[in-house]
Every structure is written in structure tokens, then in C-alpha cells.
Amino acid sequence: MSSLLGTMSIAMGALEAQQAGLQTTTNNIANLNTPGYTRERPVLQEANPILQSGIAYGTGVKLCGIESLRDSILALQINNETQQQGQSQAYVNAMSQAQTLFPDDTSGIGQAISTFFQSLNGLSTDPSNLALRQSVLSAANGMASAFNGAANQLSAQRSSLDQNVEQDAGEVNQITQQIAGVNAKLAGLSNTSEGYGSFLDQRDDLVQKLSGLIDVSVINDGTSITLTTKQGALLVADSQSFALSTALDPASGVQHVYSQGSDITGNISGGALGGTLQARDQTIPALQTQLDTLAGGLVQALNTAHAQGFDLNGKQGGNLFTPVSGAGAAASMAVAISDPTLLAASSDGSTGSNGNLANLSAVANQAVASGMTPTQAYSNLVFQAGGAVSDATSELNASNTMLQQLQQQQASVSGVSLDEEASNLLLYQRAYQAAAQAISTVDQMLQTAIQMGSGT
Amino acid sequence: MNAKIESASVPVPPEVRALALLETLRALLAIAIRAFSRGEPVNLADVSRDINATAADILTLSLNLGRVQLPPEVQRRRQKLLAEMRQQHAFCCAMLRRWRRSILLRRQLFDLASGPAIYTEAGWSCHE
Numbered sequence A: 001m002s003s004l005l006g007t008m009s010i011a012m013g014a015l016e017a018q019q020a021g022l023q024t025t026t027n028n029i030a031n032l033n034t035p036g037y038t039r040e041r042p043v044l045q046e047a048n049p050i051l052q053s054g055i056a057y058g059t060g061v062k063l064c065g066i067e068s069l070r071d072s073i074l075a076l077q078i079n080n081e082t083q084q085q086g087q088s089q090a091y092v093n094a095m096s097q098a099q100t101l102f103p104d105d106t107s108g109i110g111q112a113i114s115t116f117f118q119s120l121n122g123l124s125t126d127p128s129n130l131a132l133r134q135s136v137l138s139a140a141n142g143m144a145s146a147f148n149g150a151a152n153q154l155s156a157q158r159s160s161l162d163q164n165v166e167q168d169a170g171e172v173n174q175i176t177q178q179i180a181g182v183n184a185k186l187a188g189l190s191n192t193s194e195g196y197g198s199f200l201d202q203r204d205d206l207v208q209k210l211s212g213l214i215d216v217s218v219i220n221d222g223t224s225i226t227l228t229t230k231q232g233a234l235l236v237a238d239s240q241s242f243a244l245s246t247a248l249d250p251a252s253g254v255q256h257v258y259s260q261g262s263d264i265t266g267n268i269s270g271g272a273l274g275g276t277l278q279a280r281d282q283t284i285p286a287l288q289t290q291l292d293t294l295a296g297g298l299v300q301a302l303n304t305a306h307a308q309g310f311d312l313n314g315k316q317g318g319n320l321f322t323p324v325s326g327a328g329a330a331a332s333m334a335v336a337i338s339d340p341t342l343l344a345a346s347s348d349g350s351t352g353s354n355g356n357l358a359n360l361s362a363v364a365n366q367a368v369a370s371g372m373t374p375t376q377a378y379s380n381l382v383f384q385a386g387g388a389v390s391d392a393t394s395e396l397n398a399s400n401t402m403l404q405q406l407q408q409q410q411a412s413v414s415g416v417s418l419d420e421e422a423s424n425l426l427l428y429q430r431a432y433q434a435a436a437q438a439i440s441t442v443d444q445m446l447q448t449a450i451q452m453g454s455g456t
Numbered sequence B: 001m002n003a004k005i006e007s008a009s010v011p012v013p014p015e016v017r018a019l020a021l022l023e024t025l026r027a028l029l030a031i032a033i034r035a036f037s038r039g040e041p042v043n044l045a046d047v048s049r050d051i052n053a054t055a056a057d058i059l060t061l062s063l064n065l066g067r068v069q070l071p072p073e074v075q076r077r078r079q080k081l082l083a084e085m086r087q088q089h090a091f092c093c094a095m096l097r098r099w100r101r102s103i104l105l106r107r108q109l110f111d112l113a114s115g116p117a118i119y120t121e122a123g124w125s126c127h128e
Helices: A003-029 A073-100 A108-124 A130-187 A196-212 A270-308 A354-367 A373-412 A418-455 B002-009 B016-039 B041-065 B072-110
Strands: A040-046 A050-052 A055-056 A061-068 A218-220 A225-228 A234-237 A246-249 A253-257
Touching: A003 A040, A003 A061, A050 A234, A061 A196, A073 A130, A073 A196, A073 A218, A073 A373, A073 B072, A108 A130, A108 A354, A108 A373, A130 A196, A130 A225, A130 A246, A130 A253, A130 A270, A130 A354, A196 A225, A270 A354, A270 A373, A270 B016, A354 A373, A373 B016, A373 B072, B016 B041, B016 B072
Parallel strands: none
Antiparallel strands: A040 A061, A050 A055, A218 A225, A225 A234, A246 A253
């Protein structure tokens, strides 16, 4: 049999439930413009009925918790895309600087090579002219300087990227510590607790930031999350974070990244760290190798041609450039002679002969590096540096576009809709008013019952 | 009317036609990029067909042109168009890869696929 007090209890439960609804709706409205906020809603459930004399009486409503409206698949996609975006952005930034070292216009190495061969042609008109000989040496020095400058700047850029690696690893550690802290807070709360959704939002935000720095895999066990890199290096487990460390690798001379003592440098592929490592360890060294090959090949070919001729003193030509080969050839390229009379322009030892200048000029059309002429080899360098930037820029644009689309989808799931919240507000208000009216009515009925009792 | 017939019968030099086809291809790729950027896959099938047809025309014409020395201005314009289209093509491929990956991920996670589908970057290359 139902009782007035039971009815009062149902109405009180209803008040509590509608109040929770109102609070959730108000919180949603308050966070309308908060970035990363996920819309919440109260989870209401009908309370278990009680059976009395074969009749089931309802016992009101039960507030089971406040749930955040999240799409875990979208979150996963956003994290993956953020990793790609971070990777592409860091790579484009690094390679855009490298690209400027290989211009295809009237400057840089390409122009210096042309100027050198043009100076040889100039000298052929008057091979004993000291001023023209000096201009050949100046052009040779200019060419060597252009190679030195590009090689040194590539090295400097690699060092600068090395610093970025250390900074990025430091940032990763800060974020993983924060995530571990949020995990610890969440472990102490149930999903009905106030602020639970806020902590989830905080953690999602931190994971997204982390994704921008390194490739991350998220393993979610409902409350806590475990984070690893894509290759399995542990970053966060429950409330514990595992810091990355960096140390100078003696073999390569650059900073390597370690996770719990293991070198994971080669396994990092995503995020800013991935992009920086790709530029530092793959693309820039490849450009350096090509530049060295071109410098070494050009020096060798020019020295060989120079040695076939005779200088103004009638002596056999020596090295025009200091012999260089292999790694560091471009950086150490230097003209071996400073005296213009030592330039071996003559093919027979006579001062008026320009025969050997033809041999030197022929190097311009000779395969000196990987089967390519100097100009072709340089054009190849320009193309490779430009292509790397162009492809990465396309990837970056695609990542930006995709992220925008994913975030729009996420907003439709997790974002706050004012229309919906306004309608909810009205709904909870009316339900609250009705529950309050029910309490008032029951109160009056109780008064009547008490008066009836006192009257007898 | 006569003027029209007359102008239509004027033979267009192959290099000019090739350039016009490249411009068409660039415009088609721009439409594809717009569809990708707005997240509207509906138009892509039609545009894709047009792109393929234009690309085939360009290939045929290029084979016919052989080693004809193009005027420097045409060559410059051609190179500029090719560089621009290289970027457009790379963007389309990158977006296509992402959309496919997105669809496959949903399928895998919802277990809608009949069996486990293995995703590989190579398998989804633009040239398949």
C-alpha cells in the first residue's frame, strides 16, 4: 500500500533529479564557448518498483550519473590526424629552411658553378692575361664558398633541429606527467562524481597536445588510460608517467631519444618529434651526401683536367682545388692555388695556349656525380629539396583540412547546442515545478491527516 | 555563322592544345580539391572520371608531340602548370588516403566488415 511519506520521497527524488538536470544544462550553457568542452547530460533511470499486495508501486527516479557525450572513434581519428599534422608541420618548417640553401634562380651554388665555367670561357680569349686569370680564381673561390656555405648551413640546421629534439622530448615529459596526474584524480572518482567529465576533457586535451608531439597509442580501460608510442614505448600507465630522455649519440653526433634505457629514436614517426627526426636524420643527411658527392666529383674532375695542362711558367698543372671526397667534401672545398700564374691554361706549355681551358670547360658537360653533369646534379638537389617541401606541404594541408572536418563532426556530437539546452532548461524547470507542487500537495494532505488525527 | 565555321576549322597547334588540356586538368583538380575540403564526396566520382579522360587526352597528345621543341613561353607556362598540378595531385591523394583510412577504421571498429581488413598505405596508393 502506498503512503504519503512514500509519495513525498518520490517527489523529493524528482526534485533532486531535475535539479541535477538543471545544473548540467547550466554547466553546458556556461561552457558553450569553452574549447575542448564536451557536452554532458544526466543519466536518469526509473527506480525499482516495490510490490505490495500484488501491486507494483513506482518509487520515482534515480540519478545514475552525468555522462559526457563523446565519440571515441572520432577522438582516435583526431589524435591520429594531429600526429600527422605535427609531423608534417615540423618537417615543413625544417625543410623550408633547407630549401632556401638550394635556390634555382640566379644565386647559390648553381649560379656559382655557371660563373666559374663562364670565367674559363673569358680566359680562353686571352690565356696569359693576369686579370682574367685572377677572375677565374675568384670564381673558383666563389664556387668553393657557395659549397662551404650550403654545407655549413645544413650542418647548423641539423644542430638546431637537434635542440628541437631535446625541447620536444622535454615537452612530452611535461604532458605525460600531467596526464598521469589526471589519471590519478579520475581513479579517485566515480563517473557520477561532479567534475568527472571536466577531468576527461582535460585528459583528452592533453592527449591531443601529446599527439602533436609524438606518435601515441591510447589504451582506455574505462577510467584510466595507458599511453605508448606506436612502437610500444611506455609513456603513461595509470597514474605513473615514464619520462623520455635524450643523450648525445657518439656515432651520429646527434641527440637520441631513450625510453627506459632503450633507444627509440628510429621508431618515432609521428608528431613534431617525428617530423624533426625525419628532417634531421634522413632528408638533410641525404642532401648533405648529394652535396658532398657533387663537390667531390667536381673537384676531382677539375683537378684531373687541370693536371693535364701547364701554367704560365711552363710547369705541369697541380691541383686547382684541394682534393676532397666523401663526407664533408662540400664543407672543406677550397681553391688550392692563390697565384694566378699557376693556373694551367696551356695544353703545350706555351703562354699563349688555351688548350687546357677547353679540358676544364668540358667538365661542365661531364658526369661528375651519380652520372650527372654538375648542373644536372645541382638541379637534382634543388628538385629534391623543393619536392620534399612541396609534398610535405600537401600532406600538411590535407591534415589541416581533415582535422577541421573531424572537429566539425566532433562538435556535432560533443558540442553544446543552445537550442537543445534551452529546451532542456524549460523541461527541467517544469518538471521541478511539478515535483515541488507534488511536495506541497502531499504536505497539505499530511496536514489534513494530522488535523483529522488530532480532532478524534 | 560562317565566321564560326571558319574559326572552328583553323587548326590549333598541338602545343597550344596540350596547354589548354593542362589548364582543364588543373581546373578539374581544383574542383576535386574543393570537394575534398568541404567534405562533399558526391561530386568526386564525376570529377574523377573527367580527370582520367583529360589525363588520357594529354598522354595521347604528348606522345604525338614527341620531341617537338616548345616555344620558351609555352614551356614556362607548361612547367608552372605541372608544378601546380603536382601539388594539387599530392593534396588529393593525401585526402583520399585519409578518407579511406577513416572509413576503414569505422568499419573495423564497428565490426561491419565481413572479415578483418588489413590496412596498408601501399594498398591505398593513388595509382591503384
